[in-house]
Every structure is written in C-alpha cells, then in structure tokens.
Amino acid sequence: MAEFPTGEAVALELSIARIPTRAAAFLIDVVMQCMLGAALLSGIVTVLSAVTADTAWLEAAVLFAMVTVLVGYPVCCETVWRGRTLGKLILGLCVVRQDGGPINFQHALTRGLAGAIVDFWMLGGFGAIAVLTSMCSPNARRVGDVLAGTVVVHAQRPLPRPALAIAPPWLTDWSARLDLSALPEDLALAVRRYLTRFSTLTPAAQHHIGAVLVAEVCGRLRVAPPTDYPPLQILGAVIAERQRRVLPPPLFPVFPPQISLNTVPPLAMT
Structure with missing residues (x-):
C-alpha cells in the first residue's frame, strides 16, 4: 500500500500495481493491439490494392497502422476510460496522478509516446527498460509514468471523490x-x-x-x-x-x- 495526498490534502491508501500484474495487463493489450493492427492494415492494403498504389503508399500504410496501434490505442483507452486500457480494466488496474486524481489526455499522451519510444518498443528492448525502471522505483513507475507524473494502482472500486471547496x-x-x-x-x-x-x-x-x-x-x-x-x-x-x-x-x-x-x-x- 502507498499513501497518496490528494488535491484536497486527504490521504488515500492505494495498492501499487507491481510488475507481474502490469505485465499480464500489458500482454492482454498487446493481443488487442495486434488484432486491431491486423484489421487496420488489412483494410488499408485492400483499399490501396484496388487503386493500384505503389510500394511507397504501402510503406506509409504500415507506418500509419503501427503508430495508430502503438500510440493511439493506449492514449484513446486511457483518456476515455479514465486511466484504463482493456488489460488494466480486466485486471482491476488504473492509472492515476501522483495526487491520486484521474488522468487526462495530456497524461495519457505522454505515457503513450514514452511507451512506444522508450519503455517498450523502439528503444525499450521489448519492455526491458520498463521492467528495469519499475524495479528501481518504489512505486513501480516506468519512464512514461515519471514523465507524466502518474502511478498505476489497483482500483477495483471507483476512487473516492474529493471534497469540494465553496468560494465566497x-x-x-x-x-x-x-x-x-x-x-x-x-x-x-x-x-x-x-x-x-x-x-x-x-x-x-x-x-x-x-x-x-x-x-x-x-x-x-x-x-x-x-x-x-x-x-x-x-x-x-x-x-x-x-x-x-x-x-x-x-x-x-x-x-x-x-x-x-x-x-x-x-x-x-x-
């Protein structure tokens, strides 16, 4: 358990999601990304083949599908579902800010870009960097979490709603x-x-x-x-x-x- 001081200075105790649970959620998301990527690429190739496009268009289509799946999938899911992808939703995980509040599009975009470039794919050694940084962090934060100011926690139930101030x-x-x-x-x-x-x-x-x-x-x-x-x-x-x-x-x-x-x-x- 870790204590999060909320924006209203209320301490929330939430359980940090560690590597095994996050890895399982990640694998579920990878399966979904592969399915979405295959469907998207198949549709694009079918359209380009019908208009007899050259290889440059096909290469651009592959690049577009990769970016859409690797970055678009986690960013869209975490923005719409308030910190959850399909894998996190199934395993009861949630991405929250360091103060325990819900994330927004900016947090999701930072995590998605860092995941695609540093943590998992382009420079990440298929997740090696994410695993190493999570092991070295007391709250199991990968590079994307550090840059976005977020933490992944177990949140089976909705997070408590903060008290509201009333202005004079x-x-x-x-x-x-x-x-x-x-x-x-x-x-x-x-x-x-x-x-x-x-x-x-x-x-x-x-x-x-x-x-x-x-x-x-x-x-x-x-x-x-x-x-x-x-x-x-x-x-x-x-x-x-x-x-x-x-x-x-x-x-x-x-x-x-x-x-x-x-x-x-x-x-x-x-």
Whole structure:
C-alpha cells in the first residue's frame, strides 16, 4: 500500500500495481493491439490494392497502422476510460496522478509516446527498460509514468471523490474570469494544503504563507489580486473555481474539514 495526498490534502491508501500484474495487463493489450493492427492494415492494403498504389503508399500504410496501434490505442483507452486500457480494466488496474486524481489526455499522451519510444518498443528492448525502471522505483513507475507524473494502482472500486471547496460569493465573479490553465498541479496542491491547515496555523503564519501563495498564484495567472480581501478567501475562490471546472457538480458540496471561507468577511467590511 502507498499513501497518496490528494488535491484536497486527504490521504488515500492505494495498492501499487507491481510488475507481474502490469505485465499480464500489458500482454492482454498487446493481443488487442495486434488484432486491431491486423484489421487496420488489412483494410488499408485492400483499399490501396484496388487503386493500384505503389510500394511507397504501402510503406506509409504500415507506418500509419503501427503508430495508430502503438500510440493511439493506449492514449484513446486511457483518456476515455479514465486511466484504463482493456488489460488494466480486466485486471482491476488504473492509472492515476501522483495526487491520486484521474488522468487526462495530456497524461495519457505522454505515457503513450514514452511507451512506444522508450519503455517498450523502439528503444525499450521489448519492455526491458520498463521492467528495469519499475524495479528501481518504489512505486513501480516506468519512464512514461515519471514523465507524466502518474502511478498505476489497483482500483477495483471507483476512487473516492474529493471534497469540494465553496468560494465566497463576493469573489465568484472574479474567479470565474480567471484562466486557470496556467496554474500548475504542484502549486494548486500547496494552496489546498494551506486551506486545509489554515485553522492550525498561527495568525502570523496564516498571513505570511497566504500572502506568499497569493502572490505566486496571481503571478502565474497574470492577474492582480483583489484588494481588501484576506489570502484565505482569494485562494479559496481560485481553488473552488478550479474544482468547479474540472469536477462534475456534487449533490452535497462541502469544504475540507475545519474551513469555512464565508465566515471570514472581506476586510473592507470590517
């Protein structure tokens, strides 16, 4: 078991998928890739033969089929099935981010390209590099996992849904206009940990750490921080808006324990 600090600073204990299970899932995926590749190549060759294409077209068709199968299959499956290919689905495995959250297309694409080029095929010695790097990693991560910031875990049941932050109503209009694509995961995680630990900090630490995080967050987002509002509310509004865009709305949204942004009025009102 390994502990994953989630984006809401909640520790999840998940079982790391080791080499034997991952190898079995990989073999299932290889069989599927071979079947898809054969069907795709057969269809392309049939079409090209009907139009009497030369050998250059046939070579291009073979290259297209290889790239589609080796990269397209894992990327599409892991994007659509939230971290699972057919092999992982059968064996109850799932690819998650380092904070335990679901992956997106960018993570899947990085893993797929690294798998095709480094871990398994072109430079990977038919999986030798993936096996060696997994054996040397405490969380059994191959090169693609390291580059994408992901881990493969046993996840028979859906991963627990993180608690959602609720933004102060007087900052929702401001946060809704932000371009949050420039906010990196590590900085967002630091902000959420600050929000969760806020009540345990001294007043001086609350102000100092909050001010530093507000400056860094607004600097990344290239916006000026709202004046006359405490860091707690500004950071809470950013995280709440970020969660609203990424996660589907829950039936009963709650903020992490011991934090209530709305109980701290804006400084202009005091």
